[in-house]
Amino acid sequence: MTDGNATTPWVPSEADDRSVTSQITGLVLDRPTSRTWMVGLFVGLVGLNVLLVSIGWLFAFGVGVWGINIPVGWGLAIVNFVWWIGIGHAGTLISAILLLLKQDWRNSINRFAEAMTLFAVACAGLYPLLHLGRPQFFYWLIPYPATTTVWPQFRSPLMWDFFAVGTYGTVSLIFWYLGMIPDLSTMRDRASNRLVARCYGVLCLGWRNSVQHWMHYRTAYLILAGLATPLVISVHTTVSWDFSVSIVGAWHSTVFPPYFVGGAIFCGFAMVLVISIPMRRFYHLENLITVRHLDNMAKIMLAAGLTVSYGYLMDAWVAWYKNEPFDSYIYSNRFGGPYAACYWGLVFCNCLLPQLLWSPWIRRNAIALFVISLVINVGMWLERFIIISLSLHRDYLPSDWAMYIPTVWDWLLYAGTFGLFLTLMLLFVRLLPPISISEVRELIHQSKEPSE
Amino acid sequence: MLQREFPPEASSFPEGSRRSFLKLMSASLALAGATGCDIRQPQEKIFASWRRGADELAGVPNEYTTAMDFAGSAIGLVVQTRDGRPIKIEGNSLHPTSRGATGVFAQAATLDLYDPDRPRTPTRRGQLVSLGRVRESMASLRTQCDADRGAGLRILVERSTSPTVQRLLDRVTSRWPRARWMVHEPFGQDGLNQAGMLRFRSGDRPLTPVYDFSQASVVVSIDMDFLAARGHPACYIRQFSDARRVVGNQDRDASGMVRLYHLGPTPTLTSSKADHSLAVTRATTTLVLRELARRLGAGPKLPQATLPAEHQDWLQRVTQDLQQAGRDGLVCVGTDQPAETHALAHAINDRLTSTGRGVRWISSVQIHPQQAGSDTDALARLAADLSAGDAQSLLLLGGDPIGNADPELRLSEAIRKAEFSLALADHENETTSVSQWTVPRSHFLEKWSDARGHDGTASIVQPMIRPLYQSLGEIDLLATLVEDAETAYAAVRKTWRERLGDGENDERWRRALADGVIANTEFAAVESDATTNGSVEDAVASASSQDVDSDTTLEVVVRPDPTIWDGRFINNAWLQELPKPLSHVVWDNAAWIAPADARRIGLKSGDMAAMQAGAHTVEIPVWIAPGHAEGSVTVFAGYGKPTAGRVGRDTGFDVRPLTWLKPAARAAIRIQPTGNTHSLVSTQHHFAMEGRHLARSGTLRSLRENPQDPEFAHPPSPLPEASLYPPWPNEGHRWGMSIDLTACVGCSACVIACQAENNIPVVGKQQCDMNREMHWIRVDTYFQGSPEHPEKTLHQPVPCMHCEHAPCEVVCPVAATNHSDEGLNQMIYNRCVGTRYCSNNCPYKVRRFNFLDFAQDFIDQPVMELLSNPEVTIRSRGVMEKCTFCVQRIEQAKIAAQLHDRTLVDGDIRTACQSACPAQAIRFGDLNDPQSKVTAAHEHPLCYGLLEELNTKPRTKYLAEVTNPSTTREAFGDPPASNDRQPGEPDD
Structure with missing residues (x-):
């Protein structure tokens, strides 16, 4: 256990297998559809429609409906892509890395964190496709033996990106699904409606809880965790290569991979908190997602926040140390240029405000943590905006300098992905066990056995 | 047939x-x-x-x-x-x-x-x-x-030079003696005509000066924008550039390069190339010129004028240089100047005995009725007759005489x-x-x-x-x-x-x-009768000039617009979207005003200003023009036509009331902010180089001090030596380009030539505002020094550099941009999926993207389809495009050479920009041909690659600009000074 003052257990001492199972399955099977959920879903569907309309508009007129231009060829689409991908980090990190590190407290948060990862990757995955000038030809990025005998450019980071995100999405999906199979069988067994039971039955692939099943399952899960672990690092590293491999002054930097991964963990955990805090309140899961969980996640966030702050500091220091006009201008433009408010906003959101997390009281205060997490998400968005769009707006030749002002279609597409995310998230908590039943039960058993 | x-x-x-x-x-x-x-x-x-x-x-x-x-x-x-x-x-x-x-x-x-x-x-x-x-x-x-x-x-x-029109009109008056004909042109040249008649007492037929800049060693331009490739013969640019260029001009090296002085209110391409430019109002221009004539002994009876120190300094340099140059000195005058200015200038030329050498007078080539009369009076006389x-x-x-009247x-x-x-x-x-x-x-x-x-x-x-x-x-x-x-x-x-x-x-x-051409039809020079001095002083005495000094009144100079002229090209979308020299404004006209005047009156670029012109009020947005004369405002005419077609409709502002004023009334116009603003769209927002060595320039003196490695062309900067990728094979052709910044005057003929050759669409004002213009070659402008008095204005044409290590090539995920075996960085439009990564990674930002269906006009307007060059693909939406070095012309030349069973020789291929360039600043050819002009240029000590420190190894290289300021007192620092301030930055 990392937590030194671990006085409260990860699961309440009075909880047993039966109570946990009925609490979690009850969320889906017994609880009537709440009004709040319906309102939430309505908002989500409105957002989803906004997404569809903005995609339709985009396809009808082209990427010119956005504010991108020459020199700023990448705008909100890529900013949001990186942002969503970053958010998608926490789930696999929690599931895989913490699993391998035997951090048992992850067991009650990994399921919805993984779901969040999947949905965030789904939102992120839209953008690289949509941002293409000719999205109908996206498949040309895939190396397939075309009759033209033309292959993709394997030196292009976008190619790598395509594989990194694709692999990450696939592995995350399998990992999430595999982890859910025992729970799906529990759902099947507890469903009173025959049709519902059938559905869960099909989804759980005939899981019968036999020891053999469990043996194979545990091995597969561990192997997948082993596979997913490098992916957590690789996906955002590869995303960062889109920038650091290029020649653009503010992009061409070796610090990008660790700094991007740190940032991704930072905003991923922030997003997990943004989701778990309301969820534990609405679904009365305070007993399973305890204050200690929040505290732990806040600590990780603080550590990641310090990492990114170090990254910002080093980036600026290197720019100054190099004493090279192009690089030093980038920073003077960030500090005092037309978008300086974004930069100082970033410093406030990502560097200054997270320092409050040194205080245990703040770490254990759900509302404060919720607000800080939201602010961190904004800060990380600003970071991507500054890195991606604002590095382009004033590059080598002053004659090309221009402003990038996102249009309403830029923003609507972003809002639309929130709709997609919210809809998927709400459907998930309504239809699937949002907390891993089997793993919480495992936690109960462990806590009742004498520890090592 | x-x-x-x-x-x-x-x-x-x-x-x-x-x-x-x-x-x-x-x-x-x-x-x-x-x-x-x-x-x-x-x-x-x-x-x-x-x-x-x-x-x-x-x-x-x-x-x-x-x-x-x-x-x-x-x-x-x-x-x-x-x-x-x-x-x-x-x-x-x-x-x-x-x-x-x-x-x-x-x-x-x-x-x-x-x-x-x-x-x-x-x-x-x-x-x-x-x-x-x-x-x-x-x-x-x-x-x-x-x-x-x-x-x-x-x-x-309309003004014409057609001998047949002249013949037919003369026939009209001979067949029907009571019939009358007259010439109408909104931007006439009464002053020039009067001065010519005054000088030569020539009576019936007006005379025109024809300049020859190629022999001159000192040129003084009195508000004559002869380097603009617009209102003056294109050959003047060629002559000037030949007298100015360093590379490829061995025979002139001994006599040195021509020095250019400029005097006038408006910053123009000519003033931007001048070694010493003095920005003064029109009224002061005449005063300064009078003083120059007096000092050179061309008008000894003229009274001595008291002028501020800055003017004295300029005058002293000019006087000294012209005296030294003698018959190699030349004073040229803008056609719209008053007769007095022309008379003074030609008196100076006579005194220098450059008449007959640098300038000769010929009968006007324009049609001219028997009964002389000024261009501007034609409408009044017609109205009176009617x-x-x-x-x-x-x-x-x-x-459009009615529209202009x-x-x-x-x-x-x-x-x-x-x-x-x-x-x-x-x-x-x-x-x-x-x-x-x-x-x-x-x-x-x-x-x-x-x-x-x-x-x-x-x-x-x-x-x-x-x-x-x-x-x-x-x-x-x-x-x-x-x-x-x-x-x-x-x-x-x-x-x-x-x-x-x-x-x-x-x-x-x-x-x-x-x-x-019809051989031997040029006009013979008219012999001077050498009775000039008297008439100069007559001209001066008859002209009145007052120097207006007031807080809210400014002298107004009306010029034809640099791209749509007097309005006749208002429906030409290429010209509408051609960035105007120095301001880079498109699709609009503006009133250019000096930074100090703008501050005093309380105007910013884009603010609407009202000018009182007789009974009319002209409202026009203001553009703060670095280097504009204080006390003067330049208004560009031609826009705001109520009857323009689809392209020209609702573009710009009508300033015709200012043209109806008598010249004297234009000397003091009240100008006030209206409080409104107008979106003036410029394709360049930042005009300072920020201490970067982009458009490099230095003096002739510093070149002579170190002819093998002039520091201004190669400022100390570590150049990368290693590269991750192996060099390309060096076989066959290796196309390259060289752009001579000494010769380039920034006229933008290359921009339109490229547009016409390569089916480049126009995008309209709104898309230009979003920085989506499509020009494959652009002419960047940089100012050095303070906005009030820029020490130097630099023009830099920027096409694709066709880098050997092209950053765009490695980042395209679908390999839509790649390197040809002749070294061209080529775009495969059909393969492009439009990630725009290549453009982000291009440090020169020369790639252009079809954000919307910009080429639709070629398809929607069948008559436009007739215009398109069948050798060049029309690009669809979502596709990146850029300069190809006119690959279609390269291929045509190769095919032609093959058909005639010969090898390509240097000069067989001329890119569209090269071929249009009046200054011959662009060289194109095979870098593997040791005899080619482009190879010689690439090996010249003045040659440098733009942003070569990035190791892109550009194939398009520049020859640093060499200027020739007077050495009386060193006026310009050698390398681009770090004190260059920002002369106006609308994007902040």
């Missing part, structure tokens, strides 16, 4: 809808393809230029010579046609005004030809009529004139009352709205005419295509009127019968058409 089997009238289409016309047109083109013989060629036999031998063949480009008559002289052109469609214009190297180059207007002429908004049919009182009816009306006018000896006939013609009832029949040939003249009411009025017009305008008859005017690419170059050299204007619509030229109309139904062709042949014979295949005629 098929075309000769059709009687003349068969060429005009029956009246009908545009759609049916276009169907017919496409059918005719299809037929052309089927028969291998183009039926849209003119009926009369036309002759291909000396460059090609064969007649028109389907699919094979052909070239014909012609000339474009503009701004008082004609430029000889070679027009490339495809299946009978003129698609690209080049300069005619045999023509003295062109010498192979063109200005921006000639380059954009093809777009005017295919302008979908051109009127298509003659009308009478709004009803469509046939051309036959127009000819009948001319016949009845002839009968009437024969009866009353032309008493009621008045003809107003209101007196003397004029009953009116022919308004070209231009002061409404106080009540010209439109008077014309409405006339018995007969006919307007020949390129576009619907205010003149066509009041005249009874309107006749579409044929474009110069579809009519027979003739024209004279700036030195008098005559050319036959040869059509390449039969009129697209039911249109006529001036010569058609005049010949029908006075020569009893002759065609323009016959009239032109008649003018030149003595010299060129009259047989259809006469060798002399054939040669004139193939060469594009």
